[in-house]
Amino acid sequence: DTEVTQTPKHLVMGMTNKKSLKCEQHMGHRAMYWYKQKAKKPPELMFVYSYEKLSINESVPSRFSPECPNSSLLNLHLHALQPEDSALYLCASSLEGQQNTEAFFGQGTRLTVV
Amino acid sequence: AQKITQTQPGMFVQEKEAVTLDCTYDTSDPSYGLFWYKQPSSGEMIFLIYQGSYDQQNATEGRYSLNFQKARKSANLVISASQLGDSAMYFCAMREAGLRIQGAQKLVFGQGTRLTINP
Numbered sequence: 001d002t003e004v005t006q007t008p009k010h011l012v013m014g015m016t017n018k019k020s021l022k023c024e025q026h027m028g029h030r031a032m033y034w035y036k037q038k039a040k041k042p043p044e045l046m047f048v049y050s051y052e053k054l055s056i057n058e059s060v061p062s063r064f065s066p067e068c069p070n071s072s073l074l075n076l077h078l079h080a081l082q083p084e085d086s087a088l089y090l091c092a093s094s095l096e097g098q099q100n101t102e103a104f105f106g107q108g109t110r111l112t113v114v
Numbered sequence: 115a116q117k118i119t120q121t122q123p124g125m126f127v128q129e130k131e132a133v134t135l136d137c138t139y140d141t142s143d144p145s146y147g148l149f150w151y152k153q154p155s156s157g158e159m160i161f162l163i164y165q166g167s168y169d170q171q172n173a174t175e176g177r178y179s180l181n182f183q184k185a186r187k188s189a190n191l192v193i194s195a196s197q198l199g200d201s202a203m204y205f206c207a208m209r210e211a212g213l214r215i216q217g218a219q220k221l222v223f224g225q226g227t228r229l230t231i232n233p
Contacts, residue, residue: 044223107158
């Protein structure tokens, strides 16, 4: 199994809503990532978890709250988002400590904030 | 300072022709890795090929090869015998060993090149 599964695939939420994005992998990867990708732009790193601990937060606003409940799951909790937060949110995982291995990406969640 | 530069916003190629997508990078770290990803309209980032900074030979994966010129800091992707299904966005990315934090590493992407294959 070389898949990273993200749910939901599409999400529309109001600015007062609370929602969560979910990411799951069963490849035994201990590094997991959240990226944000605006239209026609490259992905930008948001958070990195290594062994279920947050190791990198790229100065992301607190309305985005990541969580790694176990080695296979990664969540991104969303609250009080702004329309400019509308984007494709990509989850990825990789073998921890291995520089020459690729990151595997999910298909992303297309988020629209109204 | 931009670490990864892809100078071709868009490219149009006839089916079955070879195509080269340019990528230059900037780093002072002697240990780094370079990746190419394909992103179709569905959104998923699909890994294509990897080149390590200490690798002596250019990487190849099927129809994909990486033209690695270390002194010029370039890592161009070559796709041979292009197919209609190759139409997608292509991203060059770099991972620097010096940015390892507790084993996790940052992957920095270029702006991408949109490749269109014409029948």
